[in-house]
Amino acid sequence: MIVWMNGTHGAGKTTTSPLVQQLIPDSRVFDAEKVGELLMDVSPGLPATDNFQHWLPWRQLVVDSARRLLDYTGGTLVVPMTVLVEQYWREISAGLAEHGIPVRHFVLHADQETLHHRIQHDAVMGPSPFRFKYLAPYAEAARSWLHAEAEVVDTTHLTPAQAARQIVDTLKG
Structure with a gap:
């Protein structure tokens, strides 16, 4: 199974995912962003993009990597990864379904003010224009499709440990 933790920057995916992993026996965190980093290192580079x-190979490789990891290890993969383009989510979820991999899709959500504050005061990354630019697309995706496609966990007033517990309790329920 895959526990996909979606949501924009500042929602708590990176902090919450290892806590979820600790609560689920035989699970691992798979950071699909590393697949993107691999592709960014191709030389000469792939066509220019801001994301x-x-x-297309990123989406295909995420599906293939997750499938092969699960074939190798079994258990559960916890995937903390923002996907705000509906078509991309459809490609990934359909690809996983083709391989018979069940996905529980969670969106970690916080209100815009909280997200802005978290990004502005991030002790590790500091304020990031890159991260700020995804707040509006997240709000649009949340309104138009994303929240209807996932189980929403509002992290506005939750600690990462509380959010992790809520996710795991939902999986058990």
Whole structure:
């Protein structure tokens, strides 16, 4: 099974995912962003883009990597990865379904003010224009399709440990 943790920057995916992994026996965190980093290192480079998710191979490789990891290890993969383009989510989820891999899709959500504050005061990354630019697309995706396609966990007033517990309790329920 895959526990996909979606949501924009500042929602808590990176912090919450290892906590979810610790609560699920025989699970691992698979950071699909590393697949994008691999593709960004191709030389000469792939067609210019502001987001590696626009490259079709990223979506295909995420599906193939997750499938092969699960074939090798079994258990559960916890995937903390923002996907805000509906077509891309459809490609990934359909690809996983073709391989018989069940996906529980969660969106970690926080209100815009909280997201802005978290990004502005991030002790590790500091304020990031890249991260800020995804707040509006996230709000649009949440309104138009994303929240209807996932189980929403509002992290506005939750600690990462509380969000992890809520996700795991939902999986058990």
